[in-house]
Amino acid sequence: MNRGYAGALILLLVSWVTLIAFLIFMSFVVTLRLGKLTGIFDFAMALAIGLTLIYVWYLLLKAIFRWARSKPSR
Amino acid sequence: MYGYLSLVVVFLVSIILTFVWTAVAKRLGVTGRDVHKPGNPEVPEMGGIIILPSLVIGLAALYLIDSHYVVQFGFIVIVAAFAWALGLVDDLAELSAIPKFVLSILIGLPIFLFVNPFSHPLMVPFLKPVRLPLVYPFLALGLIAGTANSFNSYDVVNGSTTFSATIISLAMGGVLFLRGELGLATVVGMVAAVSLALFIFNAYPAKVFIGDTGSFALGGAIAAAAIASFNESFLFFAILPMIVNAAAKFMSLGKIYEHHKAGVKITRITEDGKIASYEGNGSISLVRLLVAQKPLSEKQVFMGLAVLVTLSTVLALAILPFVGMTLW
Numbered sequence: 001m002n003r004g005y006a007g008a009l010i011l012l013l014v015s016w017v018t019l020i021a022f023l024i025f026m027s028f029v030v031t032l033r034l035g036k037l038t039g040i041f042d043f044a045m046a047l048a049i050g051l052t053l054i055y056v057w058y059l060l061l062k063a064i065f066r067w068a069r070s071k072p073s074r
Numbered sequence: 075m076y077g078y079l080s081l082v083v084v085f086l087v088s089i090i091l092t093f094v095w096t097a098v099a100k101r102l103g104v105t106g107r108d109v110h111k112p113g114n115p116e117v118p119e120m121g122g123i124i125i126l127p128s129l130v131i132g133l134a135a136l137y138l139i140d141s142h143y144v145v146q147f148g149f150i151v152i153v154a155a156f157a158w159a160l161g162l163v164d165d166l167a168e169l170s171a172i173p174k175f176v177l178s179i180l181i182g183l184p185i186f187l188f189v190n191p192f193s194h195p196l197m198v199p200f201l202k203p204v205r206l207p208l209v210y211p212f213l214a215l216g217l218i219a220g221t222a223n224s225f226n227s228y229d230v231v232n233g234s235t236t237f238s239a240t241i242i243s244l245a246m247g248g249v250l251f252l253r254g255e256l257g258l259a260t261v262v263g264m265v266a267a268v269s270l271a272l273f274i275f276n277a278y279p280a281k282v283f284i285g286d287t288g289s290f291a292l293g294g295a296i297a298a299a300a301i302a303s304f305n306e307s308f309l310f311f312a313i314l315p316m317i318v319n320a321a322a323k324f325m326s327l328g329k330i331y332e333h334h335k336a337g338v339k340i341t342r343i344t345e346d347g348k349i350a351s352y353e354g355n356g357s358i359s360l361v362r363l364l365v366a367q368k369p370l371s372e373k374q375v376f377m378g379l380a381v382l383v384t385l386s387t388v389l390a391l392a393i394l395p396f397v398g399m400t401l402w
Contacts, residue, residue, distance in 0.1 A: 003367040027200035058325045068366035
């Protein structure tokens with residue numbers, strides 16, 4: 001398969017899995033906190049995790065782009 | 075029941091109006107160069123101008139059949155009209171990225187006349203319905219602006235945005251039909267009908283470009299329908315390739331830009347008319363990723379983008395059973 005197609009597909013699937021994992025984690029946290037997400041701590045935690053995930057996603061994007069551009073070795 | 079006749083009306087009216095518009099645009103010189111074709115032929119632009127009249131005629135037909143639906147869900151067309159107007163201004167005046175983004179936030183305002191944002195629950199997968207009275211109004215405006223801009227930035231090759239709008243609105247309409255929400259399903263079906271009609275003309279090789287008028291109107295209408303039907307998370311997951319595309323462009327350059335104006339290099343056209351990645355650093359987009367290994371024809375790039383949107387729509391449908399419920 002063309003590395004460009006494969007890279008785009010991997011990026012989409014990783015983004016989807018990451019979002020689902022984040023939502024499942026938040027669901028778990030909400031349950032732990034007795035069904036309520038309140039206060040600055042909860043907001044800061046969600047924000048910190050979100051920003052970290054976005055940064056890791058960006059690193060992945062760059063890595064996939066570099067991989068797709070490189071010539072496959074024979 | 076007979077409300078579905080309005081879908082046929084919208085489809086036929088859209089076909090006729092697009093046919094008429096292509097002739098008028100050619101005569102008026104409202105054309106743009108199709109840079110991906112040999113010889114760069116001039117193609118009629120702003121085909122999306124037919125979306126608003128088609129939807130209004132469809133609503134009129136629906137009013138004759140069942141006026142109740144129009145009163146309840148006509149606001150989706152009002153939001154589409156605001157988005158359409160912004161797209162029209164952008165097509166005519168070529169707005170810069172920042173003013174366009176700010177104005178696109180305002181196109182969602184009419185939704186608050188019909189949907190109470192302070193009591194509207196946000197339906198998220200793996201969570202019980204979330205009520206965010208202070209945050210939801212901003213989320214709703216952001217969703218409409220983000221969807222309209224995402225559709226706009228996905229309109230990079232013939233048929234990519236019209237195909238995406240058709241698939242997403244068909245899926246959303248199908249879900250609403252199965253839920254028994256016939257009024258909303260009909261109005262979303264109208265959006266699917268107009269998208270499909272435009273896709274027939276906009277598919278490779280394009281007879282007409284939909285322009286910003288088209289991409290904004292389709293994005294605005296679909297986002298308004300998603301909010302009205304509590305399908306925000308479905309829409310978010312369905313347009314994931316568009317979000318990935320916009321996020322990649324923004325993060326790789328560190329700013330919002332209009333690449334025609336900013337002179338940002340993303341792709342180039344080879345001598346045989348294929349799309350190739352720009353050699354330097356530039357900005358990363360989905361198209362640039364698709365052509366990163368080797369140049370691809372416009373049709374191959376379209377296929378890549380179409381597969382991504384179809385897959386994300388299927389994945390968005392797959393999570394619907396988990397929306398509004400917890401796992402624990």
